[in-house]
Amino acid sequence: MRRLGALLAIAAVAAVLHAEPAAAAQSDDRIAAAVEDFATASGYPGIAVVVTDRDGISDRAGYGVDSRGETITATTRMPVASVSKTMTAAAVMQLVAAGRVDLDTPVYDYLPDFRIRDRRGAEITVRHLLTQTSGITDLTLREKSLPQPETLAAAERRARGASLATDPGAEYAYTNTNFHLAARIVERVSGEPFGDYLEREIFRPAGMTRTTTIDVTPEDLPADVADGHVCAYGLTPSAAEPHRFVNGSDGVITTAEDLARWLLVQQNDGVAPDGTRVLPAGTVRQMQTPQGDATYALGWEVDRGSAGPEVGHGGIWFTYTADVLLTDSGHGIVVIGNSGLGLGNEGTGGLGTRIADITDGRTADPMPPIRLWTDLVLAGFTLLTIVLGVRRLARTGTWVRKHAGKAWWRIAARLMPRLGPTVLLFSLPYLIGLLVGGGRDVSLLQLAYYSPALMAWTGIAAVANLATIVVRILGLRRRDVRGPEAGAADGPAAHRPLGAAAAS
Structure with missing residues (x-):
């Protein structure tokens, strides 16, 4: 038995291996290095x-x-x-x-x-x-x-x-x-x-x-x-x-x-x-x-x-x-x-x-840190989603002035795509199960274990877009109550402003 001192210098890792002289010791070192490489690349605090x-x-x-x-x-x-x-x-x-x-x-x-x-x-x-x-x-x-x-x-x-x-x-x-x-x-x-x-x-x-x-x-x-x-x-x-x-x-x-x-x-x-x-x-x-x-x-x-x-x-x-x-x-x-x-x-x-x-004496290539790269990409998407969400909310007044007086169905058609992230969030268990898991079942909670970064991104995107829908509708209703500057208040219901249609 010999202690793998070189590995301890890289991380707080304890390792005790049976050692045969020369070739076996070299194999032990290669196994230790492979495990350390894998643990770092894939996010494993401990491996036996x-x-x-x-x-x-x-x-x-x-x-x-x-x-x-x-x-x-x-x-x-x-x-x-x-x-x-x-x-x-x-x-x-x-x-x-x-x-x-x-x-x-x-x-x-x-x-x-x-x-x-x-x-x-x-x-x-x-x-x-x-x-x-x-x-x-x-x-x-x-x-x-x-x-x-x-x-x-x-x-x-x-x-x-x-x-x-x-x-x-x-x-x-x-x-x-x-x-x-x-x-x-x-x-x-x-x-x-x-x-x-x-x-x-x-x-x-x-x-x-x-x-x-x-x-x-x-x-x-x-x-x-x-x-x-x-x-x-x-x-x-x-x-x-x-x-x-x-x-x-x-x-x-x-x-x-x-x-x-x-x-x-x-x-x-x-x-x-x-x-x-x-x-x-x-x-x-x-x-x-x-x-x-x-x-x-x-x-x-x-x-x-x-x-x-x-x-x-x-x-x-x-x-x-x-x-x-x-x-x-x-x-x-x-x-x-x-x-x-x-x-x-x-x-x-x-x-x-x-x-x-x-x-078996074959070449073993190092493992790339795919798990970390994946999470970092998702982190970038999450930050971008937050920035765009805040920007949309800050520009609510401009959007309301632009769309006030438009037919309710036109406004609904504009807002409907913002339900997409929510639909995606609740569809993820099925999509991940089919695309990644080969048809395996997974619940929404279990998906949060599988990829917290993916769930954070889709969850934040869903909340940001739902908030956008709510704030914009409320903005249109407030404008209708105060008296819209554009659009007619009469005429067929299909051509009335969103707030008026909702109130009728």
């Missing part, structure tokens, strides 16, 4: 990294601090978001191996109370859930925007309101609802709470002694888990995760070391580092082999890159992100960061790929 090979953990490190000012280490407990799906899928596959669940049996057989209005719902199988091909999407069941359940049973009841975007098995569409239902199947078939099953059959046998799963955020978070962060204008204020139901889909709380042990189970055909068999022989390969041209297998994402296939899964909360990656060379990469997904930052996946490049 562990690298494995088939023999065990080869490198472990913690960088930076959490929101309480405590040093991040490889044993710091943090959420890993949708990396949890790999464990939910594994729990289902254990029941498959035991003959208690069949992947190609309809979900209705295991959840007899689960019925959706679409008759095609009877065709959804367990396999469809685990491969994200059930036909349920975030657009047919807006799982983040709807009232949040408190239990898997309640999540199952909520899912009865889903419709199907496609026939089951026809198309891939990522949604947490599929894994809420998969976890509920584990509960119903095993006869015990999902968390208890994971503890007994997954966490404990794999040696994941500091791992648990929760139902809702932030209420169920263990006391030793600090709030994560959001990023705004280069700053990283701490923030509690919004209230959401997460069990089965993204509710696992763990450490980088425990998550590395989970990767070792994958790298050794289902056997834990201490020799305990967690998954039946051949199950890992089955879970990590997608069908046809698909890139999502049974709870795992597969990238058939030019350097060889890589298997992994990303995890995104609004205040934390995580990634795991298994490379063709036999390395496993774990990255957990205490800042959420944001505009200009797609999570820790880029860092995981860079570390994989370093461990």
Whole structure:
């Protein structure tokens, strides 16, 4: 082990790595530099990294601090978001191996109370859930925007309101609802709470002694888990995760070391580092082999890159992100960061790929600070919006004199476009979900976590333009009461001034 003194001179970062002489030490330095570069460019106060090979953990490190000012280490407990799906899928596959669940049996057989209005719902199988091909999407069941359940049973009841975007098995569409239902199947078939099953059959046998799963955020978070962060204008204020139901889909709380042990189970055909068999022989390969041209297998994402296939899964909360990656060379990469997904930052996946490049001896290019640049551009738009808004309000008198006496419909046509920023503000969850999130659901509040700078700009633009409308209408009405200098007060209503038309 050696301390990375050079990195400490750049930032208040603690890092302890296993060191092999010469080549391994150089690799450690490159990993440390990559993490520091990523943390600075993407706005992460703290990151934990562990690298494995088939023999065990080869490198472990913690960088930076959490929101309480405590040093991040490889044993710091943090959420890993949708990396949890790999464990939910594994729990289902254990029941498959035991003959208690069949992947190609309809979900209705295991959840007899689960019925959706679409008759095609009877065709959804367990396999469809685990491969994200059930036909349920975030657009047919807006799982983040709807009232949040408190239990898997309640999540199952909520899912009865889903419709199907496609026939089951026809198309891939990522949604947490599929894994809420998969976890509920584990509960119903095993006869015990999902968390208890994971503890007994997954966490404990794999040696994941500091791992648990929760139902809702932030209420169920263990006391030793600090709030994560959001990023705004280069700053990283701490923030509690919004209230959401997460069990089965993204509710696992763990450490980088425990998550590395989970990767070792994958790298050794289902056997834990201490020799305990967690998954039946051949199950890992089955879970990590997608069908046809698909890139999502049974709870795992597969990238058939030019350097060889890589298997992994990303995890995104609004205040934390995580990634795991298994490379063709036999390395496993774990990255957990205490800042959420944001505009200009797609999570820790880029860092995981860079570390994989370093461990495999490939060139890893520095990461540009896209997140900061994005926020600075939005900051410029926000300042310009404020200046123009103040200027418009200051020139209200001139505008009123120019438009006094005009037909009400002409004035309405002039003012109507100023409702555009308000329409944009309330449309943003749908637009961002479609354009950036691939159809994922997000609420207006959650969007404020995703990009405070974007919400500040659109919010200020909406307020400034609504204020312009109100002040100009009031100005016209006051002028009508005092006696307009231009325009007639009689004639057809369509040609009367705005104030007079409004008063009639």
